[in-house]
Amino acid sequence: MKPHVARPDPSSPGSGLDAVARASVEAVIASFESRQDVLLPILHGIQDALGFVPPASLPLVASALNLSRAEVHGVVSFYHHFRSEAPGRHVLRLCRAEACQAMGARAIEAHVRRRLGIGYNETSADGRITLEPVYCLGNCACAPSAMLDEQVHGRLSLEAVDRLLDGCGEVA
Amino acid sequence: MSRRIFVPRDTSAVACGADAVADRIRSEAARRGVDVTVVRNGSRGLCWLEPLVEIETDEGRIGYGPIGVVDVEGLFDAGFPGDVRHPRALGLVENMAWLKRQLRHCFSRNGITDPLDLADYAANGGWAGFAQARSMASEAIVQTVIESGLRGRGGAAFPCGIKWKTVLDQVAEQKYIVCNADEGDSGTFSDRMLIEGDPYRLIEGMLIAGRAVGATKGYVYLRSEYPLACRVFAEALDTAREAGWLGSDIRGGGRDFDIELRIGAGAYICGEETSLLESLEGRRGQVRFKPPLPAIKGLFGKPTVINNVITLASVPDILANGAAWYRDLGVGRSRGTLPIQLGGNIRRGGLIELAFGVTLRELLDEFGGGSASGRPIRAVQVGGPLGAYLPESQFDTPLDYEAFAAIDAMLGHGGIVVFDDSVDMAEQARFAMEFCAVESCGKCTPCRIGSTRGVEVIDRMRAGTDAEADEVLLRSLCDTMLHGSLCALGGLTPLPVLSALKHFPEDFAVRR
Numbered sequence: 001m002k003p004h005v006a007r008p009d010p011s012s013p014g015s016g017l018d019a020v021a022r023a024s025v026e027a028v029i030a031s032f033e034s035r036q037d038v039l040l041p042i043l044h045g046i047q048d049a050l051g052f053v054p055p056a057s058l059p060l061v062a063s064a065l066n067l068s069r070a071e072v073h074g075v076v077s078f079y080h081h082f083r084s085e086a087p088g089r090h091v092l093r094l095c096r097a098e099a100c101q102a103m104g105a106r107a108i109e110a111h112v113r114r115r116l117g118i119g120y121n122e123t124s125a126d127g128r129i130t131l132e133p134v135y136c137l138g139n140c141a142c143a144p145s146a147m148l149d150e151q152v153h154g155r156l157s158l159e160a161v162d163r164l165l166d167g168c169g170e171v172a
Numbered sequence: 173m174s175r176r177i178f179v180p181r182d183t184s185a186v187a188c189g190a191d192a193v194a195d196r197i198r199s200e201a202a203r204r205g206v207d208v209t210v211v212r213n214g215s216r217g218l219c220w221l222e223p224l225v226e227i228e229t230d231e232g233r234i235g236y237g238p239i240g241v242v243d244v245e246g247l248f249d250a251g252f253p254g255d256v257r258h259p260r261a262l263g264l265v266e267n268m269a270w271l272k273r274q275l276r277h278c279f280s281r282n283g284i285t286d287p288l289d290l291a292d293y294a295a296n297g298g299w300a301g302f303a304q305a306r307s308m309a310s311e312a313i314v315q316t317v318i319e320s321g322l323r324g325r326g327g328a329a330f331p332c333g334i335k336w337k338t339v340l341d342q343v344a345e346q347k348y349i350v351c352n353a354d355e356g357d358s359g360t361f362s363d364r365m366l367i368e369g370d371p372y373r374l375i376e377g378m379l380i381a382g383r384a385v386g387a388t389k390g391y392v393y394l395r396s397e398y399p400l401a402c403r404v405f406a407e408a409l410d411t412a413r414e415a416g417w418l419g420s421d422i423r424g425g426g427r428d429f430d431i432e433l434r435i436g437a438g439a440y441i442c443g444e445e446t447s448l449l450e451s452l453e454g455r456r457g458q459v460r461f462k463p464p465l466p467a468i469k470g471l472f473g474k475p476t477v478i479n480n481v482i483t484l485a486s487v488p489d490i491l492a493n494g495a496a497w498y499r500d501l502g503v504g505r506s507r508g509t510l511p512i513q514l515g516g517n518i519r520r521g522g523l524i525e526l527a528f529g530v531t532l533r534e535l536l537d538e539f540g541g542g543s544a545s546g547r548p549i550r551a552v553q554v555g556g557p558l559g560a561y562l563p564e565s566q567f568d569t570p571l572d573y574e575a576f577a578a579i580d581a582m583l584g585h586g587g588i589v590v591f592d593d594s595v596d597m598a599e600q601a602r603f604a605m606e607f608c609a610v611e612s613c614g615k616c617t618p619c620r621i622g623s624t625r626g627v628e629v630i631d632r633m634r635a636g637t638d639a640e641a642d643e644v645l646l647r648s649l650c651d652t653m654l655h656g657s658l659c660a661l662g663g664l665t666p667l668p669v670l671s672a673l674k675h676f677p678e679d680f681a682v683r684r
Binding site: 137152 | 183186187219222355356357359360361364398399434435437438439440453455456472513514522523544553557591592
């Protein structure tokens, strides 16, 4: 499940990526000027294209922006949004913040973790769902909330969450 | 004539099924040969009624809510899109007491206009503030904002005009306006709702700020957890630019100003202004030492105005109506209106804009209608995850920055999260420390280490080997964090912890 961890050749940035991923990363980098301040937009572009930011892509980014790999890695690892491993086919983000807690988010959290048999930032054994925590989706008057892929869902009950998970069963 | 039907394109409405409802209304109308135009408006802020569907009639707009996909066919059967009898009918929306009691200035257009329609914006008071600012010298614009008494709505409540004046007084070849839309506080959603429902208002506010201080470039730093707001604002920027409201020689006035949208990446700390600047520059969102102030050395080392969404969105009306109009609203040193966000365990939650001075109790009872669960309200947290927990005995506190500070609480960004009597306040205190540990930028020790130790001490208190000694330790730790942290994250995390301990000590008793 980790296609992008082939041993990179230090003399050739991005050599740990397969050809398709490498082309995506290079296209994203090419769409920006070479300035440090576009680092986050570039990382967003890579994650939007591939679902994560492969560690093997970091040398490409570093070299394009004239940064060290350590600097780029430092940024990727700082921000919760960026993933370093490929996610499952769907990403479910459960809101853990106070407004959702007040409406039973802790029970939903426990239920989902039990049903999927995983913790946060893990992917279910069948590769269907990656579970991530999120701290507020701005839907606090219709709590509890979760975001499945890019779609926010509110007023969740255990049954509603089960329906969301069931819906992830069919592979599109 | 085509009948206009409004179905909000707002995260809360969409999260409750508004997209599907809009689609269903279109298909049902087509099937029946009824001529309707579905407008995707912003939200009125009556979140408990979302999706709130409105139809335009000669008398005004009639509301129905909450409407699910399953209700649509029945509505048409009953005579929709006329004024039909239906159990979810709300009558004329503008006559609803919940809205009528409010003072909507910043949110005057939300839910009423089509957020992306420039003509609709102009027809409902849009650009009036900019038109006024255009006829004024920079100093006069800044003076108006100073006299209005507007304070930063992001939480720190610093006088906005003073900040602008500092930037105006700097001599530099480049200055910036940065909008902090990294609305990470739990229980707050006014920034999101404004950006989704009236995005040109923010653009107008930034244009005025740019004119006031001599900045030609603006950034909006919007959080990645708000994908719909990101899409709406990106569309708004394109439309505004195409119409000449952004770019060079704006509307023939000879001035340049453009705005770039930047998306955050899930770091709560980037709501702290210096972390946000670091993030915009492409680095880890670590807090900077102050001084120098961002107003003197901010983005890329240049003088920078950094303001919250609501602060900037309040400016157009201040320019249009004058400083005195705004200053006459509110109490004490808290002038103007505050968009209050009522969420969590509350029956009628949503966005309530009022002049400062309303009490928590009025909001909880008269607007909120009690808890959603029907159980007694035991505590509210005001001002986000770093805000204090208040017990029922403090519900008569008026919403006013100084009144909250006087009870060791803070108003912050105006979010109120309600808990019923099933809440475990020791668990909430523990969560405050846990959240701080997750989100700490790591630069200063009290926050980075203190938060993790805080979780451990609370766990030990409840396990009860030596609860008394652990309580002393927890208080001492909070004291260190409060006085020794570099920014508000470590510095304010003790607020929810100590307030829980003070008002709900029984919850910290040993678990058996």
